[in-house]
Amino acid sequence: MYDPTRLAALVAVAEAGSITRAADRLGYTPPALSQQLTKLEREAGTALLVRHHRGARLTEAGEMLVARARRVLDELERARHELARLTGLSGGALRLGTFPTAGVHLLPPALSAFRRAHPDVLLSVADYDPPSGVTAVAAGEVDLALTHTYHPAEPVPVPSSVGLEPVLEEELVLVTAPGHALSSASSRLPLDHLAGQPLISMAPHHPARREVEALLAEAGASPALLVPTPGYAVVCALVSAGLGVAVVPEMVARTAVTPVGVRPLEGGRLRRTISVAHRAEEVAPAAEAFRALLRGAFGRAGRAAAP
Template sequence: MLDVRRMQVLRAVIISGSITAAARNLGYTPSAISQQLSTLEREAGTALLERVGRGVRPTPAGTLLSEHAETVSEQLAKAEAALNELKDGRGGRLAIRYFATAGARLVPPAVAALRREFPRVRLDLKLIEPGDPLPEVECGRADVAIVVLPRREPLAKNVSLVHLVDDPYRLVLPKGHPLEAKRVVDLAELAEEPWVGNEWPPGPCRDIMLDACAAAGFTPNFVVESEDYQTAQGFVAAGLGVALIPALGLGSPPPGVQIRRLRRPEPLRAIHAAVAAHARDQPAVRHLLAAMRASLD
C-alpha cells in the first residue's frame, strides 16, 4: 500500500528539482529523503525518479503519484478544516426532532438564530407526530429532541435533559357555557362535562391530563376524539364538549370558544430538550437551546 506521507515527499522533490533542495525545504537530511523515496519505489514496484545532471526528474509513474499526492493533500487539508470546524461547533451536522406545537413555537425562531450564528452547520429537522421524538435521541438518530415530561418510562443513560418551558393546560369552553363567568375554574367542576379528546395516540400529554383529573377525583367522559388541537377547538365551538389544551397548542382559537385557567390542580407539561451525550457541549447545541428559551420571552 502506498504511503501518503512518502507521496508528499516525492512531490516536494519533484517541485524542488533535487533531493538536496527538498531536504532543505522539508527540514530533513538528504539521506532521509532518499530512504523515503526508495521505500516508496518498492511500494510502487517501479522507478519514480531519474537523475538528470545534479538534479532529478520524475518518470511517468512519478508524475502520476505526484499528481495524486496533490489531490490527497488538498483532501486532507479540507478534512482537517472540517474537523476543526466540528470541534469548534462551526460545522458538521445537527439532527433535531420535535413534536407539532414545539415545531410551531420553539423550533423556527431557534433555527433561524442558529443559522445566523453557525451558517456552516447542516441541519436535519424532522417532525415526529404522532409519536415520541425521544427514541430518536436514545437510538442515536438525532442529537436533540424536544420532549414532554413527566413520562412513565425512565430515560436512557446517554440522554440528558435541559428544561425549556412549563406549558400549563387551559380549559376550552363553548361560548355561553355556565363556567364562562369564572376567570379560573377548579378542575373538579368538569367532572360531569362531556369532553373532547385531543391527544391520540396516547402519550405523555394525555397522561398528564388524565393524572390531573384523577387527582381531582374523576375520569373524563370523552364523547369525541380528535387528533389535533385545532380540530378539538372546532368541536368545542360546536358545543360538543369541553377540552383541555396546552397553552402553546392553542394557536388562534376559533370565535366560538372561551379560554380559562385551571386550578386544583393545574395540569402542566414541562417541555425539555433531550440532548445526546456526544452533543451536550457543542456550541451550536448550546446556542440552539438558548434561542428556544429566548423565543418564549
C-alpha cells in the same frame, strides 16, 4: 442595563402590532411576554406601550428605545456570528427533532435566530411523537429533540445516554365554545365544576395523558367524544363547534385557529413540560449553541408561566 431578551420582546411587539402576535412569533405565551414588557418598563422608568383593543402601539419613549434596541440586537447577532466562526460553527450540520406544537410555535423563531447567528450550519428537522424523539437522540438519528411530559404522569424511562433539559413549563387550561358559561369568568375554575360537562377526551389510554384524564374523570367530567391521539388543532375545532369542552396546554389554547373560550384551572395541578433531549456525553458545537439559544429565548418565559 437592559435585558436583551426584553429588548427583543419590545421590538417584536413594534413589528407585530400586538402582544399576542409578538408572543406567537417568539414562542412565548401572551401573559409571559406581557410580564417581560412590564419589567422593561420598570427598568426604563416610563411607559413604552399603549395597549388597546386592537393591539398595542409604542409611546414616544418606546419608539426611541426600539430604534436603539434594534442596533443593540444587531450588534449582538454579529458578535454571535463572529464567535461561531472562532468556535467551529462556520459549517457542519444540526439535526433536530420536534413534535407538532413545538414545531409550529417554538421551533421557528428559535431556528430563525440560530440561522442568523450561524448561517453556514446545515439544518434539518424531523417530526417525532413524544417520547420517540428521545429514542431518536439515543440512536443518533438527530442531535437534539424537543419532547414533552405531562403532570401528573408516571415517569417515562430515559436512556442513560440522553439528558433532558426543561425549556418551558405551561399549565393545562380549559377550552370551551365561545360564550360558554364556564369561560365567562377569569378566575381559576375548580375541577369539580367540570362535573357533568361533555368532555372531548384525548387518549385516556395514551401513557402521556392517562393520569390527566383520570383526574378529569374523578372530577365528574363525562366523556362525550374520544380523540384517540392528542391532535390539538382538531380538538380545539371540535370544542369551538360546541361538541364539548377540553383541557389542553395553554400554548395550544392561546394560538388556536378556531375561536375558543379559555379559563385557567384551580390548583395548577395539570401541567406540561417541554424539554430538549440531547446526548449526555457528547458535546457538539452546533447542538450546544442551539441549546443555549433555547435557554435564552424561552427560559424566562418558562419560569414565568410556571404555577
